[in-house]
Amino acid sequence: MGQFAIGIDGGGTNCRAAVIDQTGQILGTGKAGAANILSDLENSLINIVESARQALATAGLDPELVRQLPAVIGTAGANVGNYGKRVEGALPFASSRVVTDATIALQGALGDADGIIGAFGTGSVYNARRDGKIWGIGGWGFVIGDQASGARLGRDLLERAVLAFDRVTAASPLTDAVMAEYGNDPERVVEFAHASKPKDFARYSPIVFEYAAMNDVVAMDIVKTAAKAITESLDALLWPECPSICLLGGLAQAYRPWLDARHKTLLAEPRGDVLRGAIDLAVKLLRDGEGNRG
Amino acid sequence: MGQFAIGIDGGGTNCRAAVIDQTGQILGTGKAGAANILSDLENSLINIVESARQALATAGLDPELVRQLPAVIGTAGANVGNYGKRVEGALPFASSRVVTDATIALQGALGDADGIIGAFGTGSVYNARRDGKIWGIGGWGFVIGDQASGARLGRDLLERAVLAFDRVTAASPLTDAVMAEYGNDPERVVEFAHASKPKDFARYSPIVFEYAAMNDVVAMDIVKTAAKAITESLDALLWPECPSICLLGGLAQAYRPWLDARHKTLLAEPRGDVLRGAIDLAVKLLRDGEGNRG
CATH class of the missing domain: 3.30.420.40 (ATPase, nucleotide binding domain)
Structure with a gap:
């Protein structure tokens, strides 16, 4: 499974996810409810994972692969207290990197x-x-x-x-x-x-x-x-x-x-939108060979 | 009873009333809850009357005199639809003149x-x-x-x-x-x-x-x-x-x-505040000989 990763825009209105390969090509996308980790951590986790599972299904892959793939999640509040670490610890992905919504917005718009x-x-x-x-x-x-x-x-x-x-x-x-x-x-x-x-x-x-x-x-x-x-x-x-x-x-x-x-x-x-930013960071994660369990 | 009248500031926070004689001298004052005739006509009527009864009691007069004295009430909404007339019709005073809060504020500050x-x-x-x-x-x-x-x-x-x-x-x-x-x-x-x-x-x-x-x-x-x-x-x-x-x-x-x-x-x-304006208009009512039943 070293060839796939998941990028997620964990937004206050909804979560959007994309499964990508090492070249950054989008194989499938998914969407679920809102992520507001500061006000509703439990549902945020559910929606983040659900968007990823949908993206895998759309790509013709097994939704259970969430456990074997690395993911980058951008979401507001990731820099508040230990919220980012708590989300990283609670998510089922092979490895999770949780960054702020600003980080993926900047990455999407400006690249590096x-x-x-x-x-x-x-x-x-x-x-x-x-x-x-x-x-x-x-x-x-x-x-x-x-x-x-x-x-x-x-x-x-x-x-x-x-x-x-x-x-x-x-x-x-x-x-x-x-x-x-x-x-x-x-x-x-x-x-x-x-x-x-x-x-x-x-x-x-x-x-x-x-x-x-x-x-x-x-x-x-x-x-x-x-x-x-x-x-x-x-x-x-x-x-x-x-x-x-x-x-x-x-x-x-x-x-x-x-x-x-x-x-x-x-x-x-x-260059692109916030989901593009999350995808960019997920591609980097793949190329750096981080976080693959599969 | 031709020598007394009641002036009432029917305000959105509380009602204030004063019993006055023909010279405009204040014999007693009273206070009760809010008057918001557009949003809560029933309680507004109760509070207007209660402030008047208190003013009579403070003046050493019988609170039941509300039925024999004329009153001027200034309150927001008096110029909206038929609200002013409805309040006039529902109050127990010998005669009621309901005017806007602006009318008594102007009268209080500027006189005539x-x-x-x-x-x-x-x-x-x-x-x-x-x-x-x-x-x-x-x-x-x-x-x-x-x-x-x-x-x-x-x-x-x-x-x-x-x-x-x-x-x-x-x-x-x-x-x-x-x-x-x-x-x-x-x-x-x-x-x-x-x-x-x-x-x-x-x-x-x-x-x-x-x-x-x-x-x-x-x-x-x-x-x-x-x-x-x-x-x-x-x-x-x-x-x-x-x-x-x-x-x-x-x-x-x-x-x-x-x-x-x-x-x-x-x-x-x-010259004075809004209650002064209501009192002024009540004095005029007395001098014009309007509305006395007693």
Whole structure:
């Protein structure tokens, strides 16, 4: 069994796994429930293994091979206390290497190179690798963090829509469209906001960019404020020789034109996604001849 | 019984009542639970009446006199649908006049004069009376509204403290103090923020002003942003002949030095609080000879 390994993205929404050979070719993929090792270790372990078993089955291999193959698992919280070691000890793989979600995201986007990644989806978070050392900022959630995330863009938009309704700040085609959606009743906007989760607010992020591209004054203001937050965070991570910055997540493309010129020149397309990062590390594990029991 | 009347502030936290005579002198006061007529009409009615009965007892009068005296009640939601009329119809007073919380707040602060009031506590809201006509803006709650409120100041502070921890924006003695309170652990700040209600965030507002007075850069930035929001809201209400602006609520004094010069010149001390406003209107009711059954 020295020719196969498993790479797993143990994500907060679901786990994705891939069985690969020594060349990195994907033989099969699998998917299972969420991994949140800090809040639900037991189910996280179940879902990590289930995604791997599915990947083996899809590859036409025996799911029981999980016990004979090495695996690399990237998951949030792997660097908190002894959680990473606990997960490594509890998993059935021939050998397990548990790393942070940032590690596989960086590996997926940058390969072995140094650089910075910024992820913009419902939330936002930044990670950097410099001389092989990884560190990150942001990702502190919707209420007091996640600047420039889809959720914050949506929240900003609803705030501006209600301020425009009160004639406190300028209305625009975008704020008019939002108020029309709620029957021009600010009470209903407030009701939505108080009942909503970050992903509900984030649903508004595409139209913010859409209207910003049409020079809507409010949309441009919201996006510029978000882009300024991105600039500040990238500057906090950047070093003179930093070779590249990769933007990831659903809003990555939308933010490109709004970035600071100094950062735009460093922009690079990510090589691959987080699962690709886990696969990369699994291939290394195979080539280094580590952890094979079969 | 033509010489007494009752004024009631039917507030969202509690009801306060006063029995007054024709000169406006307060003979007794009472207090009971909250009035939220839109969300809990039944208990609101109970609490309104209970506060009045207590006021009569404190004045050395028979609580049963509620049935023989006229009352003015100011409460939020009185202008929504037929809620005001429903409350008037359900109360036991000889005659009831139910008005909005804005009406008694304006009456308390400005008497019969035109002007603007801005209230800054855990939340924020603005009302104006021009040629006797009342209108208001703001008060849309913590998530997407209540700019410059205590809750928003606190939320802004925690956001800045975590950004400073990440070295994204400048640290200051204030952000250092906040992070120290949480053992310099941003996870704990985030945990607090996600578990907190507006009043929990608002607990930070006094130290924001305290540090701003000591030229703390972050505190000044937060207060200036809030003051700009106040300027925008006051400008939305202001008209050329507006005689005065009154600031109300726990943060009223703290904001005075930060206001725009154009608004500072119009600042006036409020004549009285919201209960004073209800009392004022009750005196008018007495003098006009309305609603006495006794």
